[in-house]
């Protein structure tokens with residue numbers, strides 16, 4: 001039964017891991033924008049916060065157990081010593097590899113060793129984490145040296161282990177508080193429930209509590225998977241230790257909220273959805289595990305231990321995600337949800353670490369304390385073969401020949417769709433062909449705007465407009481400079497023009513709208529006298545309206561005088577009329593020939609019946625013009641009405 | 648970099664004389680004068696040869712992006728139905744959080760004001776983006792090898808006359824370049840002259856330890872600039888940020904680190920050594936005792 005589960009679990013891990021390789025590769029080809037949902041407003045995504053920050057906390061057991069055994073000399077934990085160091089080593093390794101995908105320029109990963117900024121908490125984290133990783137690797141060396149016949153090396157390693165453990169534990173305490181200190185920098189961006197000047201100790205203490213609980217969880221799972229019993233006292237002691245740290249964390253958090261006067265964010269006036277998240281998080285992270293771990297009866301029952309340690313595990317992940325991502329939502333005004341590819345890479349790397357973990361505990365004397373894998377001492381010759389087959393490369397190849405072939409094939413077949421989901425989660429679906437009123441020439445990169453494909457209401461019924469041809473005809477016909485001919489159609493240039501769509505003035509599809517904002521104008525008066533005299537005009541009356549303008553714009557108004565009395569308070573036409581007016585004002589006046597396709601009343605002259613005429617080959621988009629599925633900035637939502645062909 | 652060119656910079660000076668104490672350059676933006684024509688953006692784009700800014704899911708609503716160092720944001724004005732245009736750009740903080748945050752020191756504060764970015768050092772961790780209280784630095788997410796992008800305000804921006812391209816493109820003088828001291832004086836003068844128009848506050852004068860880009864306006868710009876009011880600071884339990892910079896606020900935690908390292912090594916080492924001796928002695932004396940919980 002358990003072997004069956006173990007086998008399936010390994011298959012699943014292989015699938016995830018291989019899919020992660022594909023997704024990870026795509027990140028380096030297409031970039032972070034196309035493969036993740038990370039954004040400017042929330043620059044730290046799932047990989048950093050889950051894999052690195054939460055992952056480091058969960059791998060804490062490595063240093064706590066090492067400290068307990070080697071420094072405080074509590075020998076009863078010996079059976080899990082190597083297990084915990086291994087968890088630390090693999091956990092940090094997976095995190096660091098995830099980081100290589102996350103940072104923009106991973107080939108410069110060595111920069112912080114030579115370019116220093118000691119004021120940066122991230123600098124400290126980087127140094128401590130990489131040093132600590134090296135130390136865990138050293139701490140693991142005896143496992144290898146015992147497996148192979150190097151008795152001398154083993155002896156030396158055992159002798160010099162102590163200083164390294166001390167160094168590793170110190171580095172650990174440092175970087176756990178520094179990981180929290182990273183978020184000290186966001187006092188105004190991070191939600192007050194999670195930002196506090198006390199984050200560093202909070203991170204440190206919660207990491208120790210959760211790290212021990214994770215150890216319990218892991219031991220329970222391993223002993224179930226491999227049918228091995230650990231001494232119960234180890235489990236209960238670990239749980240008790242975890243309860244102590246978690247209680248300490250809870251106390252600090254409560255004092256923190258009280259001292260900094262933040263309870264109003266939880267229960268009071270400033271309650272929001274974050275409060276609910278926070279309460280769930282505290283319940284999972286601290287309250288539930290503390291209850292279970294501190295009641296001796298519950299602590300001794302395996303299911304309760306499992307629930308408690310699982311809660312602590314999930315609670316810690318939730319806490320780190322809240323601090324690193326969720327707490328920023330409110331000020332970023334955006335919500336970040338990782339896409340499939342981010343999840344696949346993240347869990348795939350963990351699965352890879354898990355496979356290595358299984359490999360090591362089955363082949364090397366990691367759990368020799370409970371008679372699993374190799375015996376700890378004097379056992380270089382007699383290490384027993386593991387009962388469960390594990391997939392080294394050799395074995396994987398052997399499977400191709402043997403009855404395992406189907407299995408490899410199945411795995412391969414499963415990897416493909418998974419990798420596909422990962423690849424699709426983003427890039428491709430996040431972008432769509434451009435939806436602009438004028439798009440053919442923009443797409444094709446035709447800066448001269450030779451041909452415009454105009455779809456004013458964006459319903460797919462477009463009109464092809466020969467922009468260049470009109471320019472030429474205008475120049476010939478009116479003998480005007482190029483500039484003046486443009487003004488014939490481009491009638492208005494507003495502030496923020498590249499954001500101004502026609503509809504910001506012509507706001508109704510049919511009905512003419514007033515477009516002169518007297519209020520806005522008034523702001524620019526020089527003094528109160530001017531404002532007062534302007535206010536004395538009755539702007540609804542045409543004549544007075546004109547005189548009001550004359551107050552300042554004398555020169556301009558003189559020229560308009562003949563025109564103004566009848567037209568100056570004109571309304572802007574409706575959108576439909578305006579769009580039609582752009583063409584029909586000229587075509588109606590000047591080409592009254594009913595046989596002319598562009599003449600008045602001949603709708604089909606421009607609005608060609610379906611299917612639409614093909615765009616000339618040179619105007620076909622050279623590459624897809626990428627815009628997001630969701631409108632980004634000042635979206636203009638235009639109802640999908642049909643173009644009214646009647647002017 | 649040439650000292651002489653900098654000394655000759657024309658400085659907007661209210662009194663027509665300059666009593667220069669500090670050489671810190673700054674930009675003053677007066678939202679009441681901005682008409683939102685985005686010429687500053689245009690100037691910056693041309694000067695820095697920025698690429699086309701296509702919309703994408705990773706770009707923010709404020710118009711800043713990997714392809715735009717400055718942008719104009721439209722916010723509701725004082726009266727209903729009116730709007731104000733606010734220029735967004737790097738604030739060039741006096742004590743910048745991004746500089747303190749960058750682990751390789753790719754961002755540096757120059758003595759004369761600008762906060763500059765060294766693309767050759769950056770590893771792309773994006774901590775500067777997370778740390779900047781105004782969320783200014785942007786990232787080229789669209790590229791496989793991306794860099795941080797943000798307003799530079801350094802020599803490469805300066806056009807004839809010594810001012811950056813953005814301020815020299817402004818047709819209304821809504822955004823001007825000069826020495827920070829002079830600009831603060833000028834901002835004060837404008838506010839004092841027309842107290843009925845302006846809000847009596849210079850955004851960026853003191854908050855977060857002061858910035859080199861300062862704003863005045865007739866309605867609150869706190870929301871768009873992401874500068875909280877004194878009350879909001881106090882509510883978040885970081886009241887000192889009204890005049891103190893973030894790096895200064897968290898400085899104590901940085902200082903703890905070396906002590907943590909030395910202390911940790913000393914204490915743990917002593918314990919380890921003592922315990923080991925204890926054990927060795929106990930072992931030589933007799934067997935070992937295992938405790939058990941049952």
Ligand code: SF4
Pocket residue numbers: 737738739740743744745746762778779780781782783784797
């Ligand atoms: S505004 Fe942000 S990016 Fe600019 S100097 Fe200040 S902290 Fe750095």
Ligand code: SF4
Pocket residue numbers: 748749750751752753754768769770771772773774775776795
């Ligand atoms: S992204 Fe680059 S500039 Fe920003 S903190 Fe990281 S290394 Fe420094």
Ligand code: SF4
Pocket residue numbers: 690691692694695716717736797798799800801804811812813814
């Ligand atoms: S200072 Fe330079 S980089 Fe910044 S907005 Fe102005 S022109 Fe652009």
